[in-house]
Amino acid sequence: QVQLLESGGGLVQTGGSLRLSCAASGRTFSNYAMSWFRQAPGKEREFVAGIAWSGGNTYYGDSVKGRFTISRDNAKNTVYLQIDSLKPEDTAVYYCAARLYLSHSTLSDRTKYNYWGQGTQVTVSS
Numbered sequence: 001q002v003q004l005l006e007s008g009g010g011l012v013q014t015g016g017s018l019r020l021s022c023a024a025s026g027r028t029f030s031n032y033a034m035s036w037f038r039q040a041p042g043k044e045r046e047f048v049a050g051i052a053w054s055g056g057n058t059y060y061g062d063s064v065k066g067r068f069t070i071s072r073d074n075a076k077n078t079v080y081l082q083i084d085s086l087k088p089e090d091t092a093v094y095y096c097a098a099r100l101y102l103s104h105s106t107l108s109d110r111t112k113y114n115y116w117g118q119g120t121q122v123t124v125s126s
Helices: none
Strands: 004-007 010-013 018-024 032-039 046-051 058-060 068-073 078-083 092-100 120-125
Antiparallel strands (some): 018 078, 032 046, 092 120
16 A cells, blocks of 8 residues: 655746655555646646656656656655746646556556545646
């Protein structure tokens, strides 16, 4: 069983930055593929960024490439999402997700994840 706890959301102005964190329980964090998704009101949950469990390769949704950076610290059981050049359309609840040994080819598929955090709100004002 893995529990995920996100933090770092808030209200920022357009062009600002935030760093989201997701702390995971458990002793095998390094074996979990980790991803961030987001969901805006009235929209489907959208893949934002993912990081593989093996090799640490990173993957991004098209709408955030070049602005978002995902990273992980296995010693701290934590995955991060650095968000730069924020836009009003980035406003959403951001969720952390985890799946043991998930293939990098399916990181963007939200149905593959069995552990989710409660979400953290990011609001970008224009």
